Amino acid sequence: MAIHKLRRFVGTIAELVERQPQGFSQESELIDHGLDALRELVSEDDWLPHAYAAPSPERYQQYLLHADARQRFSVVSFVWGPGQQTPVHDHTVWGLIGVLRGAEYAQPYARNADGTLRPHGPEVRLGRGAVEAVSPTIGDIHRVRNAYDDRVSISIHVYGGNIGAIRRSTYPADGPPKAFISGYSNDVLPNLWDLSKESIAS
Numbered sequence: 001m002a003i004h005k006l007r008r009f010v011g012t013i014a015e016l017v018e019r020q021p022q023g024f025s026q027e028s029e030l031i032d033h034g035l036d037a038l039r040e041l042v043s044e045d046d047w048l049p050h051a052y053a054a055p056s057p058e059r060y061q062q063y064l065l066h067a068d069a070r071q072r073f074s075v076v077s078f079v080w081g082p083g084q085q086t087p088v089h090d091h092t093v094w095g096l097i098g099v100l101r102g103a104e105y106a107q108p109y110a111r112n113a114d115g116t117l118r119p120h121g122p123e124v125r126l127g128r129g130a131v132e133a134v135s136p137t138i139g140d141i142h143r144v145r146n147a148y149d150d151r152v153s154i155s156i157h158v159y160g161g162n163i164g165a166i167r168r169s170t171y172p173a174d175g176p177p178k179a180f181i182s183g184y185s186n187d188v189l190p191n192l193w194d195l196s197k198e199s200i201a202s
């Protein structure tokens with residue numbers, strides 16, 4: 001497993017986040033540069049340890065891969081079992097999504113004047129290697145699902161905060177928004193830091 005690719009990616013995102021207050025006038029610049037780095041990360045499927053690629057028959061899994069020490073960003077592997085989908089939900093921070101394995105469908109939602117939601121445009125298919133972004137500025141509410149009923153899909157997500165600890169909302173069709181905190185599926189983080197194992201491979 002070429003874990004150094006994840007380590008390098010984490011370093012790139014840390015630099016972008018570090019630069020944001022001074023060098024980046026707008027969130028869009030961070031998102032653009034972050035998407036470039038994520039596109040490169042998901043272009044090769046040879047670095048995600050098996051432990052963070054395991055589906056559950058119960059529900060989609062959200063494995064924390066890295067959390068910034070100051071909670072400015074987090075990196076998550078999102079593992080879809082066949083046919084699994086999220087509820088309609090928001091993030092409250094910027095988020096980047098890149099498909100590493102399989103494919104997924106994302107349906108964006110927009111708010112009506114009365115606060116209710118409507119689908120915003122068609123459902124978008126993200127195939128292997130595709131990336132997209134969400135944020136309160138550019139559109140933060142969506143529903144996502146595995147494009148396949150018979151196989152696992154995996155996407156890599158980056159968020160502008162410690163996403164597993166952020167209080168946010170789901171939007172049931174038949175009732176008011178529900179507060180939730182997603183948490184993470186894993187108790188143990190991948191080891192990005194043992195460079196001795198990679199002295200030959202990389």
Ligand code: FE
Pocket residue numbers: 089090091142144
């Ligand atoms: Fe989402």
